[in-house]
């Protein structure tokens with residue numbers, strides 16, 4: 057596989073073309089941002105950890121019947137993925153109140169929901185990723201009703217699989233963000249990443265935060281938290 061020109065650089069990843077028009081290379085950076093890019097920093101080792109954790113999760117999901125963009129890991133921080141058109145939605149699933157759910161609705165963090173919640177935002181940095189509902193997404197032609205139904209069903213199945221996996225390494229999957237893409241033949245697949253950048257992970261015993269909230273909230277211990285998550289994921293692979 058030959059790496060060709062850079063197609064795109066995002067806040068946490070770069071994407072390169074390859075000699076195959078249907079395949080791209082994702083390269084994970086150590087750069088960290090929060091508050092829609094207003095807070096910037098770097099987390100040593102993050103790129104390699106997020107690459108490894110994401111790939112482990114994508115393989116677990118594939119094994120359990122969720123189609124993803126994952127093809128194969130190339131090295132420490134680079135992975136080969138299927139080229140998809142990203143649907144500009146951020147799909148957030150929550151099992152426990154935290155973050156914007158807690159602040160938006162004026163509740164404390166840590167309330168365990170009877171059933172997961174699901175919400176969608178319009179992935180648009182200039183607008184600060186505004187929350188929207190299905191009818192808004194359809195009106196904006198971001199996705200069709202059928203695509204939204206598929207996305208919702210895939211997100212909830214993903215939650216069930218991931219929740220059980222993280223439970224097995226004594227981690228509560230509090231909430232997470234997914235992105236979906238469409239392949240050249242029109243199939244919807246899970247894309248982007250599943251990592252401590254995009255999930256909230258709490259130690260199931262101590263409730264210690266093992267994710268990017270340590271960076272967002274200036275709590276310190278960020279590198280250790282990412283290392284600890286990688287160690288636990290590795291311990292069951």
Ligand code: TMP
Nearest residue numbers: 154155156157231232233253254255256
């Ligand atoms: P929130 O509580 O800030 O809405 O975040 C919910 C989950 O989604 C949390 O695990 C972090 C993740 N997330 C992202 O990965 N990217 C984003 O831009 C946002 C807003 C949240």
